[in-house]
Amino acid sequence: MIAVRNLTHRYGDATAVDDVSLTVEDGSFVLLAGANGSGKTTLVRHFNGLLSPDEGTVEVNGRPVAEDLVAARTAVGMVFQDPRDGFVASTVRADVAFGPENLGLDRAEIRRRVESALEAVRMADRGDARIEELSGGERERVAIAGALAMEPDHLVLDEPFTGLDWPARTAVLDRLQHLRDSGTGVVVVTHDLRDVSALADRTVVMSDGRVELDATDPSPDRLRELGVRPPPETESESETARESRTTSESETATDDAPGRRANERR
């Protein structure tokens, strides 16, 4: 479990994360959303000690992150958008193998993990490709494979789907669902709730550094209020509901006060 308690993070005088408490249980899938600058990336960077709190604590599997950074980074895998500088080897397969090799695993286990991770991002046939020759989306997929190959207890993906085509996106989501079902805690930071929200056990929305919403089934209206576009199904349901509301209001309006009703709808 990742347990964040009363976490505050400041950049100079600006408070980016403001007294946030949040837990990510093993085997749960948490969607972390919120407008630009609301503090999502800053928050998740604390999950494996990439940042240290100004106030509050973060524990992973019951142990304070600051006490053992290596343990925290082994337990919490992290993938960020645009991983341009994050590669350590020249070919895809060597890069994905780097982390498992550092865990001291035997060759057969490293091979199993690497092939399985490449399969998950639909790059199984590109293992020998040179990183420098890959497109942006392919690089993102290699970065995701690198984190998958570590088989961490928790996996945090910050805007992981931006450059991914639909087949890759679907394949990665399938793997995330499978991981969640087998006990991994998954956190996906995204502005785009399409497809991901169907998998999420909870949606957490940040605004101005605070957690403003933590719900299993957030209402589309509340999401909109917090600057998050609802997933399409709920959005269209809501549109339908609004349309039918508008129609019945307009029927009533014809009966009693047409001008006033028309203004209200605007």
Ligand SMILES: Nc1ncnc2c1ncn2[C@@H]1O[C@H](COP(=O)(O)OP(=O)(O)OP(=O)(O)O)[C@@H](O)[C@H]1O
């Ligand atoms: N390295 C930094 N130095 C100073 N301020 C920063 C730094 N990183 C982030 N901030 C500020 O902290 C606030 C939160 O930023 P953060 O990147 O955590 O938000 P976010 O919700 O992930 O945004 P986005 O959706 O745009 O990625 C913003 O006001 C941002 O300008």
